[in-house]
Amino acid sequence: MKNNSLPDFFSSSAELAAIEHFLHLIAKTNTFDQRLDVLQEQLRQSEQLQKKSEQQMAQNKQQYQQEINKLTQKNNEQLNKKIADLERRENKYRQEIEQLRQKIENTKTENVQSSQRPKTQTIHSNNELEQGVWIDPKTGLMWARISIGQEWKNGQCIGEAKTLNWESSKGACKDFRLAGYKDWRLPSRDELKTLMIKDKQGYACPQGVLFQPVKVEWGGYWSGSPYACNSNYAWDVYFNNGYSTYYNKNNKYYVRAVRSGQ
Incomplete structure (x- = not known):
């Protein structure tokens, strides 16, 4: 077998093929690195977007909760006012009913007493x-x-x-x-x-x-x-x-x- 020295190798046609192959590998490596950089940037942007979205969702949740609390408080206040008004009306009606009941009882008592009153008992204004x-x-x-x-x-x-x-x-x-x-x-x-x-x-x-x-x-x-x-x-x-x-x-x-x- 013929032993070729390194100078002989680079002076031969194999030299050009090796160089071309080497350059091709370098080109592929650069393309891969570029794609990797693009993907990493896209991932970083996606993470930032997700973080912003989560922050916005948290803010929206807090805002919605505050609005719910305000509406609940307002509704409770209105409900308490209505309950207090109903209680006042109930007490008023109870008093009116009691007054009517008392008048009815007094009328019944007067009628019973009138029927039971001794007929011979008479008191004149002069005595x-x-x-x-x-x-x-x-x-x-x-x-x-x-x-x-x-x-x-x-x-x-x-x-x-x-x-x-x-x-x-x-x-x-x-x-x-x-x-x-x-x-x-x-x-x-x-x-x-x-x-x-x-x-x-x-x-x-x-x-x-x-x-x-x-x-x-x-x-x-x-x-x-x-x-x-x-x-x-x-x-x-x-x-x-x-x-x-x-x-x-x-x-x-x-x-x-x-x-x-x-």
Whole structure:
């Protein structure tokens, strides 16, 4: 075999083929590197775009959540207002219903008492005061001139008025006896207020007709009207200022009995 030296190799036709092959390899390598750079740049841009998209999605999510919270709060406020309005209306209607119920009960009581009233019992205006009662000409109600705890004797008011809780007040009126009558009852709130006059202190009746408690002349008096919104409360009336409010039935106030008159 013939041994060719390196100079002989490069001076031969093989030299050109080797150089061409080498240049071809270099060209391929450069193209691959360029493509690789392009792909890497595209990947980098894609990652940046994805990152921006994720950030935008997070911002949108936060914005949507804030809007949802605002709408929820606004809706809750409107709902609470509606509930409060409905509760106010309910309380108002309850009071109106209770007032109507009380009027109906008073009417029934008057009818029953009228049917049970002794036919021979008659009190004329000239002797009613002497028997310890006063008939209001405007309402026809017969009022005891004395409060529960006081006694009518020999045409005079004797003793001091008692303060009782609400249930005891009803029972005391039921057991009360005066002027030959035994159908006395605890007056309703509206009935008690007919005794009031707004322009000055006192009762809407002639001076000295109704005797007040000695210790507390213008004290509070129980009415037979329970408070519609709470069965543990009932209405009372103060005769010093015409003020009427509801109190726990365990509280103690004065009591004045009434009946439906002739």
